[in-house]
Amino acid sequence: MDRVRDRDTEAGFDVREDFRRFSQRDDIFCRSFWDPEVRTHRSDMFYETYRTPKLTWRSVDGFTQRDYALRNASWHVTDIFAELRDGDDRREGFLDPYTSVREGPGSTLPVESPEEMAREIKHAAKTLGADLVGITGNDERWLYTHAYSRENEHEKPQEISTDLGNVIVIAQSMDRELLSTAPSALSGTATGATYSRDTIVLLAIAQYIVNLGYRAVASMNDSALVIPLAIQAGLGEYGRHGLLITREYGPRVRLGKVFTDLPLAHDRPVRFGVKETCDLCRACTKGCPAGAIDDGEPSTVVHNRSNIQGIRKWTTDAEKCFRFWANQNTDCSICIRVCPYNRDYRDRWSRVWRRLAGTRLRRFALWLDRISGRGERLRPSRWWAAPGGA
Template identity: 30%
Template sequence: MSDELKISRRDFLKNLGMAGVAATAAGSTGLTLAGEVFGSTTSGGVYRRPWWVREVDEPTTGIRWEQIKRVDASRDTLFGNVLGRFATPEENQRLLQVREDLLLERLNSEEPGYTLKDQALENAMRQSRGIIPRSFLGAQWAMTPEQRGVARWEGSPEDAAHIIKVALRQMGAASVGIVHLDERTRKLIYAVDTDGKRIEFEDVEQAYETEDKRVIPNRAEWVIVYTVQMSEDALRRAPTKIAEFGTQTSYQRGLLVQNGLQEFLRGLGYQGLGEQTLNGLGIAPALAVMAGLGELSRQNRVITPEYGPMVRVFKLVTDLPLAADRPIDAGITRFCKTCKKCAEACPPSALSFDTEPGWEPVGEWSNPGHQAWFENSLRCRRFWYEEAGTNCGICFAVCPFTKQGKSFMHQFVHMQIATAPVINSLTRSMDDAFGYGVRKDPTEWWNLDLPEYGIDTTKGK
């Protein structure tokens, strides 16, 4: 760490005082221009966000809807086998063998984060996820109103959004947003799902599935987008099997939430069409941005005001009429222009160092028509197999937004980022000075006093 970054907490508080003046000046102007003083309330009035999280008409990164196309996720993403079509079958097989050999070598040398107990922990969570059913149509075990001999639930879109969000929070969702499907946002639903089945919209009453397609009724016009927290303590050990365990745990909990939501909607008399495959159905970051859950970041992933990047995003289509949410501006994208900490920490240099997000995709795995810091996904994925032996998550761990402490200092910093971008570089420097984002000892994790699932469920509340 350079000498200019070695400061005391007392000096930091002095800097905060100066920052406060800037924040007051910039913040009052920004809020006046926005016409928002008291922050935003999610549709259904379930919870109010801090005053510096503003609803806006368009996302903070640009979109050219006329250029957006529905994605063939089985062909143009890396959700499949290793590098998918972007490498030969022989190369994909080689990478699988390299990872297997690497994990065995680290197991035999008892490398922290890759010991037998570490690998057994991650594998247990990965395999247990296969026991839980995942379905586009849902298990359909819950009694419908018709089966009960009563009329289905009816209420205003606001009332419907309210009960959906309350139910989801109780099921384990961290945050929930709603997107209305129209001719533009339908483009965010995959044309072909990750397993190769087409996803089509038809003028039918009930959704159905065949050997080669999944059909969404035209009347199903709403996407429920929700997040599940990841364990910060686990991800701070990335890239190890402990960090990958944190990822697998969030996927398992997201699947449990999906199953519960599908049965809840069925019990109300409506359809819930979920992810048949992991990361299926639609573009998670784009839908999360449109649902107001967060902003697109330098990681080319969503960062939320409440949880930073420490979330996984899930989605489900329904025919229950819901009040939609709007995109937000919490200063996150603006901060990413200055920070660049994740790009500096990325071992394979897969993240962009450009100050401004661009319009030109890096590869065919990126959808054109939107502004982003496009990552080199092939470099990222190769690192997983050739060096990490796991998934990664370093970019999540080092992000300044990962810290979501309840102290006034952290809350003040979030307010400053939203209202006084002129001192964003100072904020990044303070993050470095306090040593945040440094990888933690994997061995230490086994002796921590951790909460259930390794997450603090009071964050963001």
């Protein structure tokens, strides 16, 4: 237990005695299919806009036919894999782990050094398209107690077990210009395109490990809570908006993971001042039109059954958040757009700002951010008019 507490302290986790693991059935998106408190005509229409080619399009900038056309096209690859085994009551990548991996060679490559193998895995993963890669242990607390059957609207057994003792966590960066158009259907293109890349990279990493003779299960939004795993794997810190904030891309990432029995050395959590900056900053709270983001100190508050119990942290009200998504017929990324860490860190000034935010000068850094105009909404029509599309 002392080892677990030390590991939690290093990661910034405050797990209490009343902690309870989470069932995927209580995820807000799953609830929008079975729970009458969440499922409405508007939520049904929200999902319909991703599937139906003939809709009554809005004339509002960012919600026209071309905006939805590009958003839905961006989801195409990940949708193909999600629907491959619908007849088997599987929605892979979102409710169930991926199974599209060929058999291995039947022989196992000896691993003399977990440290060297971790280095090789990261090198291979980045070659295959991952932007960020971290490795941690399979922490049972973050595994869903049960998976969710959309076909039967009930819980079903969890497929991942702790005998796959290591987790490779990857982060894929999202297009910053597209996200700048939020709220809009166009901004949802950044989400879909990143998930489609995520699918390809996760399956390729899993296949590489299987080719080495080990077991590997590729997982995107299914099977486990990925943000705590990403924090343990050293990819970033937890933000007030409930998202991972990375040094390289801020909160502008989507996450995936590969569970494996390949011997691998683990990474350590990182700190670069996010907690201290979020203690002062309220950009996401003020920017959220649904009023879903915590304004106070970290606490153990549970807004509804879509929140995990027994952890002291900033907690977003998932019901309020999803209701806004449903009402505007697309996902929302306003909290990412306005977050001061949402920057292009290839730019020297952004790197200077990040360094300031990690010091006692963070109030000054936040003031500079406020007066800079960074985070303002880009009109979708301007995105379309830009040379090359962006």
